[in-house]
Amino acid sequence: MMLRSGGRGRPGPAALRWLSRLAPPAPAPAEPVVVRVDSSNVARLGAPKPGLRPRQLLSLPPFPAGADPLPGRKVAPRRVTAVSWVKHYFADVPQEAVQAHFNRRMVFSECSEHEVSDESIRTQKHHLKKIKHNDVMEPGMRIHLPVSVAEGEIKRRYETIPTATLHPNKDEIEYLKRLVIHRDSAILVLNKPPKVPMKGHLPVHNSMDVLAAAALSYGNEEGPKLVHRLDRESSGLILMGRTKESFTRLHWLFTSINLARTTSQTWNKACEAYMQKYWALVIGTPKEREGVISAPISKVLLDDGKAERVILAHPSGIDGAQEAITEYRVMGPTINGCSWIELRPLTGRKHQLRVHCAEALGTPIVGDYRYGWFVHQRWKQNPHPDFEPFTGEPYKLRRPEGLEVQKGSVLSKVPLLHLHCREMVIPNIAKFLSSAGEWHDHGAPWAKEKPCLLRFIAPMSPHMKISWNVMSSYLV
Numbered sequence: 001m002m003l004r005s006g007g008r009g010r011p012g013p014a015a016l017r018w019l020s021r022l023a024p025p026a027p028a029p030a031e032p033v034v035v036r037v038d039s040s041n042v043a044r045l046g047a048p049k050p051g052l053r054p055r056q057l058l059s060l061p062p063f064p065a066g067a068d069p070l071p072g073r074k075v076a077p078r079r080v081t082a083v084s085w086v087k088h089y090f091a092d093v094p095q096e097a098v099q100a101h102f103n104r105r106m107v108f109s110e111c112s113e114h115e116v117s118d119e120s121i122r123t124q125k126h127h128l129k130k131i132k133h134n135d136v137m138e139p140g141m142r143i144h145l146p147v148s149v150a151e152g153e154i155k156r157r158y159e160t161i162p163t164a165t166l167h168p169n170k171d172e173i174e175y176l177k178r179l180v181i182h183r184d185s186a187i188l189v190l191n192k193p194p195k196v197p198m199k200g201h202l203p204v205h206n207s208m209d210v211l212a213a214a215a216l217s218y219g220n221e222e223g224p225k226l227v228h229r230l231d232r233e234s235s236g237l238i239l240m241g242r243t244k245e246s247f248t249r250l251h252w253l254f255t256s257i258n259l260a261r262t263t264s265q266t267w268n269k270a271c272e273a274y275m276q277k278y279w280a281l282v283i284g285t286p287k288e289r290e291g292v293i294s295a296p297i298s299k300v301l302l303d304d305g306k307a308e309r310v311i312l313a314h315p316s317g318i319d320g321a322q323e324a325i326t327e328y329r330v331m332g333p334t335i336n337g338c339s340w341i342e343l344r345p346l347t348g349r350k351h352q353l354r355v356h357c358a359e360a361l362g363t364p365i366v367g368d369y370r371y372g373w374f375v376h377q378r379w380k381q382n383p384h385p386d387f388e389p390f391t392g393e394p395y396k397l398r399r400p401e402g403l404e405v406q407k408g409s410v411l412s413k414v415p416l417l418h419l420h421c422r423e424m425v426i427p428n429i430a431k432f433l434s435s436a437g438e439w440h441d442h443g444a445p446w447a448k449e450k451p452c453l454l455r456f457i458a459p460m461s462p463h464m465k466i467s468w469n470v471m472s473s474y475l476v
Contacts (some may be wrong), residue, residue, distance in 0.1 A: 006042040036085060057108070058147045058332045060089055061342070065139030071273050071425050071453045082107065082143060083133035086094045090150055091457040092172045098149060107145045109135075147332065150468065173215040180216070181456055186246035186430040187239060188216060191458040194235040194408075194416055198226060212240060228254045228348065233367065236278070236421025245437050246429050253427070254259040254348055264441035270427035270452045278343040278353060279331075279460070281410065281418035282363035283372065283379045285339045290329040295360045296321035297349055309370070310351040312359050324349045326356045337379055338410065339367060353419065366410060366467075367417035408463030411470060416463045425455045 063069065069080055070088050077084070086107070087098050101107055108128035128144060182189040190208075191196075197207040213223025224240035227250045239254075241247025252259035253271055260271050296313040298321045314320030327344040332340055341363075343353050354371050358364035364372020408416035431447040432440050443450075460468060 029461050030467060033107070037253070044437075057144045058150070058340075059084070059330075060143045060145075061329060063137045063139055063141045063143075065120070068273075069137075071187065071455055080137045081133065082109070082131050082135045082137060085137050086143060086145065086149070086411065091455070092459045093150060100131065101145055101149050105130050107131055107143060109144070110142050115411050147468065153249075172211060176211055176215045181237070181458065182454070183218070184430045185435050186242055186433050187227075187426075188242060189424070189456050190238050190240065192230055192235055192238045192421075194461050194463070195234055197232045197445055198229045198238070208238065216240075218242075223397075227251050230421060231351070231419070233352075233417035234419045234421065235458075236419075236463070237276075237424045237456055237458045238421075239424070239426065243433070243437065244435070245433055247427060247441070250426070262439075262441065264432070266442060266452060267427060267432055273425055273453055274427065275425050276345060276421060277423040278355065279422045279464075280341055280343055280346070280357065281338050281366045281464070281471075282341055282357055282361070283338055283375050284363040284365060285334045286328065286330060286341070286361045286363055291327075292359045293324075293326045293328060293356045295324060295356060297324045297352060297355050299350075310349075310355050312355065324347050324352045326353060328356075328361070337409065338471070340468075340471075365417060365419050367408075367415045368419075409466035409470065411466070415467075418459050420464055421458065422460070423455070423457050425453055428452055428454045 019351055048114050061190040063080070063085060070077065070084070082100055083098065086101075087093075087095055090098060107130065109131045110128060131143070153365075169399055179190045179192070181191055190212075192208060198209065214227075219221045220242060222240050222244075225247045227239040227241055227247060230236060230238055239250060241250055249260060253274055257271050257274065261268050291297060297310050298313040299308050299310055301308050327346065329342045331342055341357075342358075345352055351371075354365055354368050358368065358371035358375075364375050366376075369376060410418075431443045431450045431452065434440065434444055443452075459465070
């Protein structure tokens with residue numbers, strides 16, 4: 001009867017609804033389907049997992065033009081290949097990891113007459129080409145590679161110094177010896193952890209100078225002395241002189257190259273190659289990707305002289321300003337509103353890098369609450385969208401699996417200062433100075449085979465290493 005209600009030979013609306021349910025199912029998607037077995041040993045059908053996404057790119061400085069582009073080697077090479085330049089820059093990374101990136105064709109170089117920027121990478125208008133490990137480097141050539149080349153193992157426990165006493169105990173002595181990167185007859189080079197003071201006074205007994213003098217004498221009558229200083233919250237390379245002569249000459253070098261000059265051309269040439277490089281994570285991105293900051297700074301007293309603060313000096317120069325010059329370079333794109341930058345101070349003023357980043361560039365260092373408190377508040381309250389390189393798709397930070405300790409990293413509510421003295425090139429003073437304190441202008445006869453320069457690279461502290469790993473990993 002229902003079939004006749006709509007007319008002869010035409011089914012009614014109810015029949016149409018009933019027959020529509022018998023329609024064949026929609027065709028299966030063309031995408032492949034795989035079988036997955038979960039933790040409960042139950043097999044399920046699903047789409048395959050997406051492939052590996054490209055990592056954030058890290059840009060190396062331009063290849064220098066000169067007779068010795070790789071300081072610290074005994075013999076200057078005639079030609080430098082791409083893998084040699086990357087291994088030289090990442091001396092603290094296993095060579096197998098560097099070679100693996102070349103084998104996977106993940107290392108790029110800029111094409112001529114084109115500059116790579118955040119906007120060009122986001123819009124896929126970059127001009128990069130893949131290079132091989134044996135490609136010869138030319139002056140001005142710049143290499144880009146994933147930040148995964150510098151990723152290290154994340155430590156679950158932090159290397160904190162033991163409870164301080166007036167006389168270092170056995171644990172403190174062993175701990176300090178693990179910090180030593182280089183030791184010879186003239187100097188000691190250490191990788192200072194954060195939150196350890198440099199210079200001790202009456203209420204501070206666990207400072208680096210007090211502990212090193214008691215634990216790192218290595219049989220000398222006097223302990224080593226600090227040639228330069230780092231902030232208490234900073235980490236990285238510190239240099240100590242083991243003799244009075246080595247301490248004096250290196251202290252002159254860190255103060256001014258002109259003070260360290262002698263009649264020896266070999267020594268003077270080695271002094272001209274002296275440099276320090278810092279890695280820092282800043283909030284925001286400088287307007288220019290690289291440049292030179294020449295901004296004098298001065299000190300002001302607060303709280304009736306009980307505290308002091310460093311600020312940019314007035315242009316008139318009447319407030320006791322000190323010259324301060326810093327070279328900087330942005331290392332990669334902006335991630336979570338932050339950027340990794342490389343800093344090279346040409347003068348050694350107190351809080352110079354922190355003030356230049358906060359006040360001159362307008363991008364304070366993460367964890368620097370003295371010079372960037374208000375910027376930290378806005379940064380934590382207003383998350384910034386980020387974009388995946390090559391595709392331009394948005395992504396957000398992810399928490400790596402197995403990472404339980406995040407104290408001090410960019411993921412914590414109160415990050416520690418992200419400023420690390422990573423690289424240092426100094427003259428090999430042990431080549432010119434004998435154990436008896438005699439100075440040799442052309443190098444000691446027994447030290448002719450020693451290089452004129454020493455180059456050191458210190459791995460990042462655990463909280464900065466976690467920030468590096470987290471900010472180079474992302475999930476859409």
